[in-house]
Amino acid sequence: MQSRLRVQGHPIQPMLVTFPYGLFVCATIFDFAQVVGGPALLGEVGYWTVVAALVAAGLTTMAGMVDLWDVPPDRTRRTAISFNLVNAGMAGLFLLSCLVRADAPNRGATAVLLVVELLALAVGGLGVALGARLMRHYEPGRAEPTSFDALRGTGRPRSAAAPRGAAVLGGVDARTVEIVRPRP
Secondary structure, three states: OOOOOEEOOEEHHHHHOHHHHHHHHHHHHHHHHHHOOOOHHHHHHHHHHHHHHHHHHHHHHHHHHHHHOOOOOOHHHHHHHHHHHHHHHHHHHHHHHHHHHOOOOOOOOOHHHHHHHHHHHHHHHHHHHHHHHHHHHHOHHHOOOOOHHHHHOOOOOOOOOOOOOOOEEOOEEHHHOOOOOOOO
16 A cells, blocks of 8 residues: 655655644643743743644644545554544644633643643654554565664665675665766
8 A cells, every 4th residue: 555645755644743743742841841930931832832733733634534545444444543543632632732721811831731731642652653553564665773773874784795894875885886977
């Protein structure tokens, strides 16, 4: 199954999902700083960060729904639906926080709303795990390395011809790379 929405061969939803997650985390940090005694401005910034995250979450959900059309009706479809529902649940908890704060004079957070936001981030952590499972299923060649192989560029082992300490670029011995000059 290939995603319908792609940019240069890469699915869009995994790219988009980073925006609401990052904005929700930033909003929680701003709200935490305001609740522990920071200026009221931090609560206002946290509120508007949640608003921006909710817009990004809406766009991400639409991209996920378009991709859901092509998922075969099996365990993968259940995982994709669970992923989208978990992300919607996280966004719903932040929406609740946002709606409660909308009538406040400075839109600052309270300790109770901060706990709701932390709960929403915990739900979002489950969404990250489900999203990682989907990515491993749909693009198995793009699995992330689990060791220091990522520092070399790929997860492939070092060439037997390359001596220890030789520069390896993307799994290729740097001495074997040729520079081809254009012909006049």
